[in-house]
Amino acid sequence: MKRNLTLLKAFARGLWLTLALLIVNAPLIIVLLVSLSSSPIFDLPREGLSLRWYAKVFQLDSIAGPLLTSLQLALSATAVSLVLGTACALGLSRSRFPGRDLLVTGVLSPMMLPGVVIGIALLFYLRALGITNSFLSLFIAHVVITLPYIVRITLAGLSLFDFALVDAARTLGYPPVKAVIKVLVPNLAPSFVSAAVFAFLASFDNYAIALFVGDIYTVTLPIQIINYLSVSTDPVVAAIAVILLFGTLVSLLITERLVGLQRLAGG
Amino acid sequence: MLDTVAKLQGVSSIMQPQPIDRAGGQTSEAFLKLEGITRRIEQQTILDDVSLSVEEGQFISLLGPSGCGKTTLLRVASGLAPCDSGTVRLAGMDITGVPAHKRNMGVVFQNYALFPHLSVAENVAFGLKAQRRDRAAIPSIVAECLAMVQLAGFGDRRISSLSGGQQQRVAVARALAVRPKLVLLDEPFSALDRQLREVMQIELRRLLRSVNMTVIFVTHDQDEALVMSDRIAVMNRGRIEDYSDPASIYSRPKSLFAFDFVGLSTRMAARVVAADGDMLTLDTKYGSVRAKGRFYPGTSVIVGVRPESIGPAGDKSDAAGEDRNRLKLWLTDIVFQGSKRHLHFAAQESDRLVAEVNSAAINMFEPDSELSVSWRVQDTLVFPT
């Protein structure tokens, strides 16, 4: 009796979880199906499967440029944030000073603020300062939005790190700074990887800032996709989307290999 | 001290379990009866046909190494874990299918499992509220239970503000507040440091005795089991290997495992060379010894002796009239143990040779020298390998 009840409960749980996953992944599944359709308009693949839209992605001139821009932007913003953010997280976790909690909230706040607000505020500010280079403006803005990801994940990683290890390295003969580098860096490597992955994705997917700060010469990939959607109805966009999705999946799997996803959920 | 006792007695009126009509003690069935309990998890047998009877008011220990199934047995008794076969009977009733929240057993968990979002008093009141006991009576029961564990006035404290020992008392008060039929303790002392542990052991035993509670106590610490219990069940690999009072468990263990687990002792591999009735002559690597037992000649066995049974040959306990075994051994180490010292002798392979002597007599011995030892034949235990 009791056994059956346990089984029933497990079954109900499984059903609920499957349903939740289906709800959350529904748009991704549909995009995947559409990208495989042979029909020239957005539709489910009724008449047959084809990979023609994937082939077309690589013939589109309008994709390569924005893709490159987005990659350059995401990589450079992540790199700079990683340096600034790691230093900041170290400082925050190792010292107590008045207003420290406020500073933590302040550093993390770009994550909670609406992207369009950050975008519009930066637009006017940079214009007033006379910075007109579009890529530079985008870069400045993207560091702002990626920095909190780095600080948050590194801070969580540091909270699990035993600083007695640094003391141990010092007693074994390393000078202070070298001791930190020798012990902290390898131990926190997983945090760095997951922080970098999430910062990269946050930058790569961001549309709200480029909406204001970009110009016709500096178009990022999300903006280009939105533009494409408004002029064309063929499933090329779906194919692009699936390729992006695949990239995300790969980076998630790499992170999972290195860090374990439970930590990301909790981070 | 006296007022503590008075407090305990004052409380015991409400703490006394409901009297169960046992027909003048003539009912043959035990208060708690576990019969043929088997539990498997993914082909692994955690409990293998375990049976255990506990009389009302008894304090029983389940003793064994980690992974022996003792905690699982406790969980089966409390209803937290199902069993694949077997029955659990309490006060004559089959409660195998009764869910845990309807069994009314007080459980004290290993890390206490106190609710961090509730105050001390709310923790103690939790079970009373969950079982919809008379609301008006709750505050006085909570106060009484807290007084009983010497935490009167701590009701409004947060759990996180308490020390380990205080948290343990709250856990005990919470378990007793619902007036359980049975109290189950799952390694309740493992999170305490050694000194506090010994104080709490005595205190908890006295408290539970004073309210005449039937208790099952899970531990991997043999000293703890010997101190606390009326009877000890030694568990190994999902089975109960020995179930007896502490003195018998110590001096007459029924299995080699029980012998080894309870106390550091002398053990030597041996071979039976002659059997005359129940008197055996055995060959060890250090000489010939005799023991009582029934084995065929030629059998390989393990000879075991408790360290305090062994003494230097020729001292006053080595009376001429007694039947004694004598061996010449090479003394390697003398280990200070407070009032006693352990003598360690050179042993071969998996053998171990230990004797215990009074610290007062220590000047007689010199490490790295030969020493004659002796012990009574009747203290010699023989186990099949």
Add this chain to the structure above:
Amino acid sequence: MTSVAETVPGRASTSVHERRPGIRHRIDPWQLLVLPASAYLLLAFAAPLAVMFAESFHAGGGLSLANYDRVLMDSRGLQATANTVRYASWVTFGCVLLGVPTAMAMVRASSRTQMIVLIGMLLPMSSSIVVKSFGWMILFRRTGLINETLMWLGVVSAPVALLFTEHGLIIATISLKLPLMVLPVFAVLSQIPGQLGDAATTLGAGPVYRFRRVTLPLALPGIAVGFAIVFSQTAASYLIPTLLAGGRYPTLSKSIVESYIVSNAALGSAFSVVLLVTVGVVVWLSGRLGKDHQSAR
């Protein structure tokens, strides 16, 4: 996602903290490390927001509240605010309702199942919002999968309008934001020792009592975090309502962008401030909710 202030260790840091008596204001070298990032955010984040805040009081060549008048008194501005709050509230409500049971089911599942569900939640969470919104556009069309299924099942006889409606927008957004509720609640629940549930059970608590008095209060800090994130992200989202609700459904984010397009920076700034205040109040309130039960961790 949990508030980081709590997870920062204070314990191991005594050795760095010991200040020698006599030397009062010795600066801890670790402390200096926060400076570059703080300075950067001050210049590239706080300053622009301050400028924008000032800009919002700028109208007709002088200081005035005219922009706020247009945001909060004008019918379209008022509608945008009301829509944003209503939309974000419904989505948050839906996410709590679906997310808490999901996180509870995850905690009880095997570690393999947990891993699968985690990936299944993180993948859509980390994939492009453009892609996901686009997926919902296809699903919601009159000839989309949802309508076809409903008609095939005989639930409806004619296609239901989903695209460019508020309820369609809410359903889609719940699906998009659900992981943001599930993950923090799961993180908190998985830290609760399983023994607490057992303890409640042995004390006589049935499943309902256990949920109400143990699981829910302990999960509250996680729910509060999820609540804040889902609400703020939903209220702030621009692309989702633009693609799924169309031009006839004004929201604050859309109004910000529209003001910018017609080159009325001051009005856009005022809309931004209203959005920030709205989100700020909700985040602050949910922070309070979580803090009241902080001891639960």
